[in-house]
Amino acid sequence: MEILNKERRVFVLGGGISKFAAERVDGNMRDWMNEAVLEALEDSGTQIADIEHSTTSYFSDHFDKQLKAGAIFHDNIGMCPKPNVRVEGGGGTGGLAIRNAYAYIKSGLCDSMIVFGGENMGRQVPSDVAQQFIALASDTDWEVQVAGFYIAYYAMMMTAHMDKYGTKEEQFATVSVKNHRNAMYNPKAHYPMDITVEDVMKSKMLSYPYKLLDNCLLSDGAACIVFSTAEWAEKNAKSWGSKPTVELTGTGCGTDFMRMADRPFPDPGIIHFRGKQSGAQQAYEMAGVKNPREDFDCFEVHDAYSGVELVTYEDLGFCKPGESGKLAEKGVFDLGGDLPTNTSGGLIGFGHPVGATGVGQGVEVLRQLRQEAHPKRQVELNAKRGGMDSHGGTGTFCAINIFERRD
Amino acid sequence: MGLEQINTLMEVFTAEDPMPFEHPEGDPWKDFREVMRIEWKMDFTYKHVLGKYSKFFIELANKKFVTTECPGCGKVWGIPRPLCSDCLTITKWKELPGTGTLIGYSVSHFVPAFMKVEKPYVLSVVKLDGADTLFTHQLRNYGDSTDDIKVGMPVKVAFTDEKVDHPLLLMHFEPA
Ligand SMILES: [Zn+2]
Numbered sequence: 001m002e003i004l005n006k007e008r009r010v011f012v013l014g015g016g017i018s019k020f021a022a023e024r025v026d027g028n029m030r031d032w033m034n035e036a037v038l039e040a041l042e043d044s045g046t047q048i049a050d051i052e053h054s055t056t057s058y059f060s061d062h063f064d065k066q067l068k069a070g071a072i073f074h075d076n077i078g079m080c081p082k083p084n085v086r087v088e089g090g091g092g093t094g095g096l097a098i099r100n101a102y103a104y105i106k107s108g109l110c111d112s113m114i115v116f117g118g119e120n121m122g123r124q125v126p127s128d129v130a131q132q133f134i135a136l137a138s139d140t141d142w143e144v145q146v147a148g149f150y151i152a153y154y155a156m157m158m159t160a161h162m163d164k165y166g167t168k169e170e171q172f173a174t175v176s177v178k179n180h181r182n183a184m185y186n187p188k189a190h191y192p193m194d195i196t197v198e199d200v201m202k203s204k205m206l207s208y209p210y211k212l213l214d215n216c217l218l219s220d221g222a223a224c225i226v227f228s229t230a231e232w233a234e235k236n237a238k239s240w241g242s243k244p245t246v247e248l249t250g251t252g253c254g255t256d257f258m259r260m261a262d263r264p265f266p267d268p269g270i271i272h273f274r275g276k277q278s279g280a281q282q283a284y285e286m287a288g289v290k291n292p293r294e295d296f297d298c299f300e301v302h303d304a305y306s307g308v309e310l311v312t313y314e315d316l317g318f319c320k321p322g323e324s325g326k327l328a329e330k331g332v333f334d335l336g337g338d339l340p341t342n343t344s345g346g347l348i349g350f351g352h353p354v355g356a357t358g359v360g361q362g363v364e365v366l367r368q369l370r371q372e373a374h375p376k377r378q379v380e381l382n383a384k385r386g387g388m389d390s391h392g393g394t395g396t397f398c399a400i401n402i403f404e405r406r407d
Numbered sequence: 408m409g410l411e412q413i414n415t416l417m418e419v420f421t422a423e424d425p426m427p428f429e430h431p432e433g434d435p436w437k438d439f440r441e442v443m444r445i446e447w448k449m450d451f452t453y454k455h456v457l458g459k460y461s462k463f464f465i466e467l468a469n470k471k472f473v474t475t476e477c478p479g480c481g482k483v484w485g486i487p488r489p490l491c492s493d494c495l496t497i498t499k500w501k502e503l504p505g506t507g508t509l510i511g512y513s514v515s516h517f518v519p520a521f522m523k524v525e526k527p528y529v530l531s532v533v534k535l536d537g538a539d540t541l542f543t544h545q546l547r548n549y550g551d552s553t554d555d556i557k558v559g560m561p562v563k564v565a566f567t568d569e570k571v572d573h574p575l576l577l578m579h580f581e582p583a
Contacts, residue, residue, distance in 0.1 A: 026436075027439075151517070155514075207513045207517065209513075262484070262486060262488075
């Protein structure tokens with residue numbers, strides 16, 4: 001990492017979200033991408049004609065039954081013949097796409113990049129078929145065939161966490177309550193709700209220990225962010241100087257074995273996300289983060305299931321292993337707490353259109369750092385730094401990115 | 408003639424603006440809210456190759472649980488792999504006794520219908536004796552209640568005599 005050119009910095013100029021919802025029958029993925037792009041261009045005060053490069057973020061070729069869909073999204077917004085590249089890493093796709101923008105701009109391959117991400121999450125097929133498509137993101141020869149599917153995998157991770165640390169179902173239920181509640185102040189969220197721990201506990205048991213309200217949802221939607229160097233922004237972005245300046249200051253990526261069973265046992269075994277631990281270490285080092293709970297004002301984390309959010313707190317260093325449940329109960333990660341997490345509502349409240357999810361996290365952190373979020377979900381800025389964590393599989397691909405306000 | 412010419416037509420409808428809160432001056436897409444939905448059927452069957460770990464499945468049919476041991480670093484992988492990913496040495500087949508310990512489990516009361524299993528369905532991760540990493544499979548015959556299932560309990564590989572749709576289903580785990 002010593003080779004990174006410190007003079008060349010990457011800034012976050014603007015973002016856009018096309019509403020996350022159960023089924024967007026008003027259009028298809030192309031239409032949502034267009035909407036997110038138009039909003040990001042307006043927010044950044046840039047012209048598509050000036051932007052030099054794009055990155056496409058979507059996960060499933062099955063849901064959209066369209067290979068190389070990136071070519072379509074890219075030509076729809078008039079980017080041809082300029083370069084485009086697709087990034088893919090399951091649920092971590094959007095986080096990896098932001099990291100890609102950093103790499104391309106930092107290297108000098110381009111001075112500006114537009115990242116668009118979206119997903120058609122398969123309400124167009126019966127839910128059984130959608131589950132089958134998602135199950136294909138685990139090992140199809142060894143896991144899918146034993147009726148492995150994602151809720152069951154994550155539930156296994158959580159029973160192991162409960163056994164080792166004494167984590168309780170009521171503790172991870174608080175995550176669902178918080179994220180649904182935060183979503184109430186995000187008009188683009190799929191699943192805003194005012195619920196209690198009891199509601200979560202009483203919801204239908206899907207796969208012990210996870211109940212219906214512990215899960216995130218399949219959502220349709222799209223998100224977009226424009227990145228550039230300071231020099232490019234000064235020349236091409238009307239927002240430059242008129243809106244608070246936000247910089248992409250850290251990025252990390254970690255991985256683990258596709259099959260949980262293959263991971264070094266007993267550490268991390270099936271309990272922890274090793275890829276988040278190493279990815280966070282890289283990102284924190286780049287951004288000079290020493291104590292994440294103090295050094296961030298907000299953090300979007302990949303809450304595919306409520307318990308995943310707890311384990312993520314531990315693996316991102318917000319607390320010690322095994323402490324997350326108690327701290328969540330105390331409200332440490334609520335709005336107004338030490339480190340508010342998933343102020344957007346997260347995957348559980350905002351929604352999870354896979355390719356849009358990680359990009360949408362970036363839009364939320366940008367809004368928070370510019371103090372543009374809804375007053376009821378706006379965090380207080382102290383460190384002027386926000387983070388995001390996105391992963392695919394059961395932590396097979398992990399991406400951690402950091403934005404900082406500079407003024 | 409007209410729409411009825413389209414064999415796959417499901418419906419034509421007017422969609423609502425999903426983000427009216429963004430459009431106080433009116434819907435910018437108002438001329439594009441008429442939407443057609445059609446049915447699109449796809450159906451495939453693959454001739455799937457199980458690759459260099461096929462022997463595992465062949466031996467299951469002989470009621471044996473085999474996996475791979477690395478002659479380079481000595482690691483025994485719970486799920487066989489032809490190339491040791493720790494040291495990139497080509498591995499050797501090794502039979503295991505099939506006994507082990509339950510490391511994690513989940514009890515599913517909902518299982519996607521494409522999986523033809525009985526509910527509640529218990530998926531488990533097991534540390535097999537003689538292996539360094541784990542193996543994922545269904546836990547069956549756990550008794551009257553899933554409350555009896557405990558992390559750390561001894562389990563074993565069991566084989567079925569029934570016909571199965573995938574060779575991996577020739578085995579499952581049971582309490583030992
Ligand atoms: Zn080896």
